Amino acid sequence: MRQKCSVLRDLGAPSTTGPFDLGSPPGGARSLAAEPDIEVVDMDKHDLEEAVHDPRVRAVAPVMPTRLIAPVPYGDETGPATEDGHTWGVAAVGALDSSFTGAGVSVAVLDTGVDADHPAFAGLDLLQRDFTGDGDGDRQGHGTHTAGTVFGRDVEGTRIGVAPGVERGIIAKVLDDQGSGDSDMLLKGVQWAADEGAHVVSMSLGYDFPGLVERLVAQGWPADLATSSALEAYRANLRLFDALMDLLRARSAFGQDTIVVAAAGNESRRDVDPDYEIGVSLPAAAEGVVSVGALARSGQGLAIAPFSNTFPQISAPGVDVLSARAGGGLVSLNGTSMACPHVAGVAALWWERVLAEPVPHTAATVTARLIAHADTGAIAPDVDTADRGVGVVRAP
Secondary structure, eight states: OOEEEEEEEETTSOSOOOTTSOOOOGGGOOSSOOOEEEEEEEEOHHHHHHHHTOTTEEEEEEOOEEEEOOOOOOOSOOOOSEETTEEHHHHHTTGGGOSOOOTTOEEEEEESOOOTTSGGGTTOEEEEEESSSSOSSOSSSHHHHHHHHHHOOOBTTBBOOSOTTOOEEEEEEOSOTTSEEEHHHHHHHHHHHHHTTOSEEEEOEEEOHHHHHHHHHHTTOOHHHHHHHHHHHHHHHHHHHHHHHHHHHHGGGGTOOOEEEEEOOSOOOTTTOTTOOOBOOTTTTSTTOEEEEEEEEETTEEEEOTTSOBOOSEEEEOSSEEEEOTTSSEEEEOSHHHHHHHHHHHHHHHHHHHHTSSSOOSHHHHHHHHHHTOBOTTBOTTOOHHHHTTOBOOOO
């Protein structure tokens, strides 16, 4: 049986290992910059076997469906979405008290596109590329909202952006106008964003494992075979994303580095049962990706949102998040999709500071600052560490 597979190659790697050829130095050290290349190929088992023997192939995985991490309802009263001319999330992550704005930092948002005409993006240099075939722009609204939280300018007298000093936004439309896509669109979007010099990549989306099972069953597959095939595809895609992140990290020695931030997912149901918790999903589960959980306000402090998947690395406001609405104005939404851009925005603030300091200008440095400066003082005492990670992300 043939299927579409994503093939990740490192074109910067040596292609031969003969005694007079360019081989890898002892210990595996690299002498060439990593050069990721992603191609979709129709493959069968024999093709997969051949790919294993290609020294430039880092990973192969079946193309999987992806989808936005859809906003969810939240019934409890948590307080006003704005206070004194800014959203509560901007204040909660310390952006109001920071002297940094994200100036000189490029941030990529991989989502449903962006409404470039929205006042939140006035004066911003927006570089757009559509990977879905639906064309630039945001007819769904999700991407406009997340981008607004990262670097949106003030709208209607309200500050919505964590890093409003960012001057260049890199918009990869990897989800179509219905909020769906596939892993090939996502992987190519990540690669393109990194190639365009993004210091930060923000992703509020996930791989659709249940959707793949349903698709295969609808094609007549037995349920157990469909589930097994989908599980194998999910596992292979996790390994492929790990390999892509490894190649991106290898670029840091050559002056190119990107921190990737992703939403943990909204599949938990603690409001139904406290033990109804789902772990962080792909791509947030990949090695080297900063996974983000969602927090809500409560009478005892910041509490984990009942929908937020467990085992994130760090957390941020994800309930009653006011940001840009496609077509104009503002709208409040809930989800780890809303928490993720808070962390991406704070990462931009840390990048601005790190770039001005005599320290390694790498994603590892920025990630270390994010983790080390996370705050637990505002979190309610009964929140499980596994649910909120190291704490609330904090601006420099």
